[in-house]
Amino acid sequence: MALLDEAAPGAGVVVFDAYGTLFDVHAAVARHAGAIGPDASALSDVWRAKQLEYSWVLSLYGDFRDFWQLTREALDHALARFPSVDRAIADKLLGAYRVLDAYEEVPAVLAALKAGGLATAILSNGERSMLADAVASAGIGEHLDAVLSVDEVRVFKTSPTAYALVTRRFGIEPAQAVFVSSNRWDVAGAARFGFRAVWVNRAGAPDEYADQRPVAIVRDLNGLV
Template sequence: MSETLLAGKCLAVFDAYGTLFDVHSAVQRHEGAVGPEAVPLSETWRTKQLEYSWVYGLTGRYRSFWSLTEAALDFALARYPGVDRSLRGRLLDAYRDLDAYPEVPATLDALRARGLRTAILSNGDAAMLERAVASADLGRHLDATLSVDPAQTFKTSPAAYRIACDRFGIGPEAVLFCSSNRWDIAGAAAFGFATAWVNRRAAPDEYADLPPTIVIGSLDALLVPA
């Protein structure tokens, strides 16, 4: 773990979906029933979920992230009509209980052992996050689970990132923000956070004017000395 990266930091903040939780594990759990279109269905579901959050956030017509998750799945099922629509309920139930990436608990504990507090800051609404955290047994590894709900908008709005600062009574300079989503890293960098882009899928970089502080392949790389 880079001591330079953590210098002056007292809080490590994590995006939830895609960073701590594998968003594709819901479809993977029912891959046999979904059939050969499982991968594109899951990709479309995730893409539309995010697109809807940006559209509703920018237009000022906030909707809960769960309602957007449902709407995104409906679009994906319409896009791939060969998938049995009766799976909708099972897929949504699986999304409520997504798998955490295997390195997550130990990484959170290691950061706390080094004196940092740990928190989730997510577009997910409170009920979604509470169930996901409980299902993955992550509650004991976190100091707070924060939803953007109070801001009535989504990341990348500065109001969403400010929630973490307000909750802990600190400035942006005291926060390390970790996300697998490059757009989220751009928003967090613009807000003033130090950022760790968890580039799990080896995606090409973008937003050159809003670079991450570091790029890592998985969260446990935070524990490797620089």
């Protein structure tokens, strides 16, 4: 655990974002790309972007609808943007989203962290049942000490109230947790809260949020161990 020992000495809990970090958010569309046609990649990008946008807008004006509902609404919008795509594919896409592919290194990395004496958890915007389905499908439940959903507090990340689910669950101060996310906005929110935030930059994207820097940047989760 050289990276964590160096970047986050004394931390005892490693917390992961779920969608985009442990689970590939584009896997649902990829499974049905042939039926969708040439707009498959663009549709997937719009679906994801709107899913996140809706969570931010709701939080800003003080409302909440669970993430599964937002996922459905975002897909409706994406399909409306690409009328060439048969809307009959919607149910298949939603079914696939509940059992997204985990990135290939996920089970081994979680197991290694646990073997190293660290507690592990998920903190996600995801609704409880969709998280349960994804964790079960990936077979990683045995490697997790907690699966935390913002449903409990009814506000999405990057609200400090959402991140406080971790400190309350484990009885720790923010600096005692490492927070791992592929979403740079989530890393910024976690760093602002006081977590030791690690950015998983799979796409080699340029950095942003210069005022809220991660303690480390890795290309995939293998960089943690």
